[in-house]
Every structure is written in C-alpha cells, then in structure tokens.
Amino acid sequence: MPQLIVGLALIILVVVVCELALKRNRSTMAQRRFLRENGMATVGTIVDTAKVKNSKSAPSAHYAKVEYFVKGKRYTLGNTWPLEQQLFLTKGTQMDVLYEKGNPSNACVADSAAPNTAQYGRSVRLFEAFAIVLLALFTLFASR
Numbered sequence: 001m002p003q004l005i006v007g008l009a010l011i012i013l014v015v016v017v018c019e020l021a022l023k024r025n026r027s028t029m030a031q032r033r034f035l036r037e038n039g040m041a042t043v044g045t046i047v048d049t050a051k052v053k054n055s056k057s058a059p060s061a062h063y064a065k066v067e068y069f070v071k072g073k074r075y076t077l078g079n080t081w082p083l084e085q086q087l088f089l090t091k092g093t094q095m096d097v098l099y100e101k102g103n104p105s106n107a108c109v110a111d112s113a114a115p116n117t118a119q120y121g122r123s124v125r126l127f128e129a130f131a132i133v134l135l136a137l138f139t140l141f142a143s144r
Contacts, residue, residue, distance in 0.1 A: 007139025011132055018128035032096050032110065041110065044068030044077075044097040049089050052080055064089045068097045070104035079109045 035041035048065040061080045068075050077097070081089060096110035 003142035004139055007135055007142060011135045011139070014128060014131045014135065018124050018131075021124050035098060038101070040101050041096060041098050042068050042070055042104075043094050044109070046089060046091055046093045046095065047076070049091060062089050066095055066097060066109060068104075068107070070099065073104070075099075075104055075107065077107050077109070 032041055044066040045068070046064045047067045050063045052061040052063050063078060063080050065076055065078050068077075097107050098110045099105075099107035
C-alpha cells in the first residue's frame, strides 16, 4: 500500500511540474505570436554550426548561423552560445528570431537558451506522457 501512495504522489508531481512548464511556455508563445502578427518576429532555422576556440586547448563557445525569411527575403544572423547549451544547436533546429519593425536585418535570436517554443511544448508533453506511463507501471507492479 505505501508503494501505491508513493507512485500516485510521483505521478501527481510530474503532472504539476509539466503543467507549470507548459503554462510558462504558453505565455511565451502568446508573446511571440503577438510579435509575429505585428511584424517583429519570425521563425529561423539553424543552417550551420561550429565550435569557437579562444585558445588552442579547448572550445569555449558554440556558434550557429540562423537563416530566416521576412516577406520572402532571406536573412542570416550568427549567434554564440555557452558550450553547455550546444544540445539545442543542431542543423535544422528552429529558433524564434526577433527583429526591429521595418528593419528585418537588425535581428537577434529571441531566446538564446532554447529552441522554438512550439518544439519545447511538444517535448514537455512527450516527457509527461512517458513519465506517467512509467510511474503507473512502477506503481502497479510495486503494489503487488
């Protein structure tokens, strides 16, 4: 019986944590949607990556070239991230790009730590489903 209670508590904890993450994500997505609708944001795609070395010993940062389109015209920008964030930096990853209204060449990546917020939302939902199934199986077998 205690295993059943622990299992159910863990399931509830996973659901609460994932829902809090998604609530924050929905707020960010609403802000980005507003910016896109008002001509100040778009989605860019990483087309090239490289490690940046400040010394001969080891790389110190990760560089990515992001390509984005505004009204059919192609633009590119480069950005560097700390090495610990290189997991997100693969070719084809989509990222939100913010730009000055009326001047799309003056742009920056919206969130330097995470990819496109829609991808993040799908990842959280997938993790939540996987964790709930695993915890349910654990609870079922532990309570026997």
